Amino acid sequence: MQLFLFLVSVCLLCLTHVCAERDYVLELAQAVHRHGARSPVVDHNITEICGFEFPCGFLNREGQQQTVQVGHFLRHRYTADETVVDPTHPFLPDELYNLTVAYSRSSNVPRTLQSAEGVLRGLFPNMTHYYPAILAETTTTDLLLRADNLAAIYADTNFAKEELKEVCNPVADAEFPDGTLLNQIAAEVHSDEFCSNPKKRVSCAKKLCDIGRCYQTTGRLAEDGYPLLREHLPELCTVAACVNRFKSSFNASNPVHVLQGSRGQVLVQEILHNARQKMKGKNTYKFMDYSTHDSTLRPLAGTLGDNSDLAMMPTFATTYVFELLRRATAAEGSTEVGDYAMRVKRGHPGVTPDTNFEFAWDDFELRCMRAAGDVYVAEGNVCPLEDFIRFIDSSKPTNAAGLCYVDPVLLARMKCPADAEETKEVLNSDCKLYRQQCPSYACGDGYRLDGVDYGCYKSTKSASPGRGVGSLVFFFFLGAALTIACLYVIKRLYKRSTQNRYETVATLEESEVAAVV
Known part of the structure; x- marks a missing residue:
């Protein structure tokens, strides 16, 4: 009798857990993932470092497996996971790829385009009618999935090198107090010349971290010949995390960050737009996938409030999943924000061949904000939608230019002052790119941007709005x-x-x- 009562209690607890999860109905799933494993990205000793089968920067066989595993995991989640869906009425019942069900967008780079297809292969395993449509924008104009193109990030990457050294040189020195060790590690991977300049020790450590992670995924790191790289990979990647945090994180006590806003705003606002369109009945997709780079995932993490090393160093095929949930008690088709919630989870496939690259969630915690302004960690990573939006909006820019706002010091280094007189010289490519991306904010007060040569010229007869209106x-x-x-x-x-x-x-x-x- 006692055994019977115990079993009943266990069943009731399980049912209670499932029911608690089922307080919501899944309406829309959106995934943002890094591409799968690739060969290292280097400009030196290319053949020795990358080999011939998969050229430098290209998705390799292991990377292909990783992205398919992401798709397999999500397929199980949306068809058979009882904590998410009713298996008798799965969210994605059809194994055939369907253009009206799945939307896919990628950056215009081979490894992300291939990764997008890999995820779809895993998600829709029936290859009978598999002709995926993967959208992409020109690399230089893509601001959604190429966050490194955003003016604020581009400026920090290319023109704040001295400030970066001030922050990260001490980290490199703490991890490698013996300056010769970096050179010894570099020699193992044909990078001793690249790392020969002590002033570039941060760049050296970051490059060695990338090579080590690439070799880790293929199993090459475990082979003889790389004992120092294998032993010191964590320290190398600690230095790399410092660099990535400098470029991608959001710090509310940094006045420039406050003016610009968090650097993942563009992508998160796109995700929220898709959710709102779904609530209005104007978005027919069930699954929306974005295939991108770690340089885009890092700012996304910053906007979600995570500046940790794990967030700033996403492994290959790291995936964020945003699930729009409708309360089970709310009417189907409700447009009330209060009837919805957002669940956000993060995970990645295994990073070594012995894991079979199986996907698993990590310990990411979702943050939300109540109307009173207090931030809290969501239970089960589920936020009421209004609290999720409130948290995201808390890091919106205070300057109208947003991520087009660039520190004037960096603009000067770019040789792109906003109040320049008529320029006789041809603009450098960096300045021209900035002014093309941010035409409304590229020139200072009293100046106008010329749409042909992108110079800033003094305005005529428009010194004040009143005179213009008159x-x-x-x-x-x-x-x-x-x-x-x-x-x-x-x-x-x-x-x-x-x-x-x-x-x-x-x-x-x-x-x-x-x-x-």
């Missing part, structure tokens, strides 16, 4: 007066023409009468 009103009334005058002249001409016609007709009639008589 000119507009003057020309409006001038145009109206000219229109009235033209109409008056036309009317007089028409009247005179009509009168002359009548006089001519009368004369002809009199002549005809005289002839008859």
Whole structure:
């Protein structure tokens, strides 16, 4: 009897857990993932470091497996995981790829395009009719999935190198107090010349971390020949995490960050837009996938409030999943924000071949914000939608330019001052790119941006908004007066023409009468 009661209690607890999870109905799933494992990205000793089968920077066989595993995991989650769906009515019942069900967008880079296809292969295992449509934008203009193109990040990456050294040189020195050790590690992977300059020790450590992680995924790191790289990979990646945090994190006590806003805002606002469209019945997709780079995942983590080493060093195929949930008690098709919640989870496939690259969640904690302004960690990573939006909006920019706002010091180094006089020289490519991306904010007060040569020129007769409005009103009334005058002249001409016609007709009639008589 006691055993029976115990079993009943266990069943009730399990049912309670499932029911608690099922307090919500899944409406939309959105995934943002890094590409799978690739060969290292280097410009030196390419053949020795990358080999021939998969050129430098290309998705390798292990990376292909990782992305398919992401898709397999999500397929199980949305068809058979009782804590997420009712298996008798799965969220994604069809094994065939369907354009009306799944949306896929990628950065315009081979490894991310291939990774997007890999996820879809795992998600829709029936290959009978598999012709995926993966959207992509030109690399230089993609601001959604190439966060490194955003003006603020681009400026920090290319023109804040001295500030970066001030922050990360001490980290490198703490991890490698013996300066010769970095050179010894570099020699194992044909990078001793690249790492020969002590002033570039941070860049050296970051590059060695990337090579080590690439070799780790293929199993090459475990082979003989890389004992120092294998032993010191964690320290190398600690230095790399410092660099990534400098470029991607959000610090509310940093006045420039506050002006710019958190650096993942563009992507998170896209995700929220998709959710709102779903609530309005204007988004027919069930699954939306974004295939991107670690340089985009890091700012995303910062906007979600996670600046940890794990967030700043996402492994290959790391995936964030955003699930729009409707309360089970809410009417289907409800547009009320209060009827919805957002669940956000993060995970990644295994990083070594012996794991079979199986996917698992990590310990990411979702943060939310109540109306009173207090931040809390969501239970089960589920936030009421309004609290999730409130937290995201708390790191929106305070300057209208947002991520187009660039520290004036960096603009000067870019040789792209906002208040420049008429430029006789040809603009450098960095300045031109900035002004193309941010035309409304590229020139200072009293200057205008020329749409042809992208120079900042002094404005003419538009020193104040009042004068501009006055000119507009003057020309409006001038145009109206000219229109009235033209109409008056036309009317007089028409009247005179009509009168002359009548006089001519009368004369002809009199002549005809005289002839008859």
